[in-house]
Amino acid sequence: MNKNSNPANERIIAPDSGDEEALREYGRQLAMDSLMEQVLLDGAAKDSPANIVPLGQRRWRPRVWIPAAAALVALAGLSLWKLGDPPVNQATLDPRWELLAATGADYRILDPNHVELRKGELRFTSLQPASLVVDTPNGKSTAQGTDFLIGHHLAESPPPSPDKQDSISVDPMKQTTSLTRLLVLAGTVILATDQGSLAAGPNEAVVAEAGDAPQKILVDANSSFAFDLYAQLSKENPGQNLFFSPYWMSNALLMAAEGARGKTAREMGTVLGFPESLLRQGDDSQLIPWEMGKIRVGQSELNRLMNKGNAITPEQAKLRAGEATLAAKLAEMEKKLAGIALKGSNQNEQDQRERFDLVYEKNEVAEKLEKLRAKIDTSKLRVANAIWGEKTFPFNEDWKATVTGSYGAGAVQQADFVANAEKERLRINQWAEEQTEGLIKDAFPEGSLNPMTRLAIVNAIYFKGDWKVPFKKSDTSPQPFTLGSGETVQTALMNKEDESDVKYAAFHGDGRLFATPEMLEESELEEDGGTLYPGKDGFSMIEMPYRGDKLSMVVIAPNDPAGLPSIEALLDAANMAAWMKSMKQRETIVLMPKFKMETNYDKLGEANGTLAAMGMPTAFGGDADFSGMGSKEQLFIGSVVHKAFINVNEEGTEAAAITGYPPPGASIRAKIPFTPTFSADRPFIYLIRDRESGAVLFLGRMVNPSGLAN
Known part of the structure; x- marks a missing residue:
């Protein structure tokens, strides 16, 4: 396929000046580029390798995606953000709003509650209730006490359909339009253009193209895919424990979907949760069914959100400085106490008085230090994407630019699968192992890559987080865990009394x-x-935050040990969102097991495998169409593999994967607060989520913890 006839690959173009810095900034189309600096996490990643292979021989079963789950890493660009000082000789922003501007952002503060954005990205956070209007060339965004990201860039227009290109003399790749993109993190923001207006709520994105009405991009498509995949895996693995990373599996599949065409693309988009409102219309909509340029906004913005989380925000820097001061003070007091203790029986009355005062002060400082440390984000969340392509294969330059620019995969690395597939397998496995801190080994099993392999897409994710309030090891003890059958097994159960940082609902x-x-x-x-x-x-269900409050674990347990299937029947993105909104922070007694386990799903991408059963069988057979990758050969996905690891203990979680009370009533009787008990001493569902975007990073169920206590 000619690279100039690929409407799915809409990329932000560089300015005519040819400035290298501008090129890099503009070259990340709908990614909201550096727009996510202060928003999220730190970690490492390992996800899914994709072996796209020519059709013909099916003797081999190449491994396609290997999502590596458990911690995310912040990639390059963390220094691109700066506090939004108003430009010289302009108005000052209302102090109730905080502004962060990406490097290169061109904006003016017209008055305290009115900003004009010409290009680049801005983040606005309301410190107190206040109104704000942000104008872009495409429309006006109105906010009231919220938190949102907004960007404006030039972008390439989709070229005309192939049957009309001959009558057009202008190079279609030179046609440009402009895009205003909005991602709401809290509250509601209304984006209005001459063609209409649209309100976006938390975790929703809106795109407005020049001359068009704004369109909402559902950034929770990942959640839909997550719970659909959970349902299918549950059906295929009855009575078994589950754990996987839907976020990075979908990320890997999206990179392949960028090159899919026709029925293959339509099926992949449906399974991945693309909204039907973004189905394309026109002569070539059968070939390229989805508005991929807009669809990738949600995913790429979430990726940037994750990858910019490694940044040390001013608040975190202040907390860490305070920690260092208190820790030094505590150490000095301990040194003085040790000096007094060395005097032994020679201590006089002044020594004893000083010792008493020091112990009292030391306890106060230690308590302050403990509370402060609970606010410091120590989680490690690392994400990494990489693509290896056969060096003799003519990949479409537009496809390569899209996956490297919008999905943060970096340049496509050349590989010699034809002549030395085994050497390349070992090289890719070493990369995956490094990205997951050694937790995921042998990503591609022996024999999974062979001379027919043309492409390997590997997405790695690694997460290690400390509980905001850890469990006490002394409270962990062997106790019975009741299985769905009614039988009991002994396992190590952690116990946390009166946990006040937990959110709870029944x-x-x-x-x-x-x-x-x-x-x-x-x-x-x-x-x-x-x-x-x-x-x-x-x-x-409960939600327990990790230190820093950016990520959390949600656990759902039935009252009846046999009741997990009934909860699973209700489990979908809409219900989960409603349940999460119903939760309240309150003191809760928590009981749940320690566990450590690995999972390996190697049947995801076979012709009769998991993803085919979910609705995308064409991608794995002879009718597959991945011509958007630029190949003259007929390609299909050989297989999809997902490996995951999780370790939950008193301190927190490590994971990895490849691919106030209400007013008193009228009663005069004395009342006491009720502290509910949450017992996960029976089969339960658990997930690790990004609290800001709502994205489900990991999802699983514990049916039987026998032999899994770490």
């Missing part, structure tokens, strides 16, 4: 919120006539 069996009481009379607590928890068919 639900009826149909998913409706159960009204968990806040205050009780003592008689109610003793009798519990079924008023404290929902019935046997109900369930409860």
